[in-house]
Amino acid sequence: MPQIASRLSPTHTATLAHINPEGVYDPAPNGYTHVVVAPAAGRTVYASGQGGENLAGELSPDFAEQLAQALANMRTVLEAAGASVHDVVRLTLLVVDHTEARLALWTEAARRVWGDAPTPGCTLIPVPRLALDGMLVEVEATAVVTTAQA
Template sequence: MSRTKQLLIGGLIIMTMGVPNATTANENDLKLTIVNPQNLYDPSPNGYSTAVIVPANARVAYISGQGGQDGTGALSPDFAVQVKQAYANLRTALDALRARPDQVAKLTVFVVDHDMSNLEVLTRNVKEMFGEALPAQTLIPVPKLAIDPMLFEVEAVVVLD
């Protein structure tokens, strides 16, 4: 379970999120600080945070864009299926790094021919994976991705312990 602290400093809501672990020598080493200024629109209902501060001296990993290909490389023509699979692929990459979703500081998502109807699918999937530890995120509409049937891709910046 994660523990959340909120501080109100000069119009900023700062949330420090960490995973308590009695066996961890210094649990503060991994905490990401989520910043959502009160005078800006609250992005958390849409599945992201305005900013995330990475701890000093943290090791950072960059996960390449994960598309919606399954283990055989097949792509569904359905946008929602591709998004779900892309987040499953991101989770597999995190597992390979021995990292958890609450260690992701930043996501960049690319959506082919984006329109507002995609937002519900995107928000649902990011909230399922990240819960309250919503990373900073940028959505970039694109005309196409590396492979013609790809409709979605997500890349991540991860803080390692």
């Protein structure tokens, strides 16, 4: 029997189902859920990849700082579209020079963003470089805002 966590986000009137089926390992320690099922009635928000640039376009040389800024940028662009981090169903995380230490930093950051709520589905892709010199991480999000919210 799969583990299914359905929840109402602060803005949802319909639920997202987060599923971690038996037969695969528990992804929670790595900050993601295996499957997220979103309601069909709603609006899909596709947020472009957000890097760790601050408002002035500057990048910290520190991975953890860039990751925190990228997640803050993601929150800002989602809110501009009427979505929240709790509406995110899928993330793509691009990491330059990926290591397990950077994975641990991602896990900590995801816990700060989602707290005890279920996390989105996520794929972490190690890459040799990103669009800008010095850019170490990029976070792309897909969110579903239910019709009642829209």
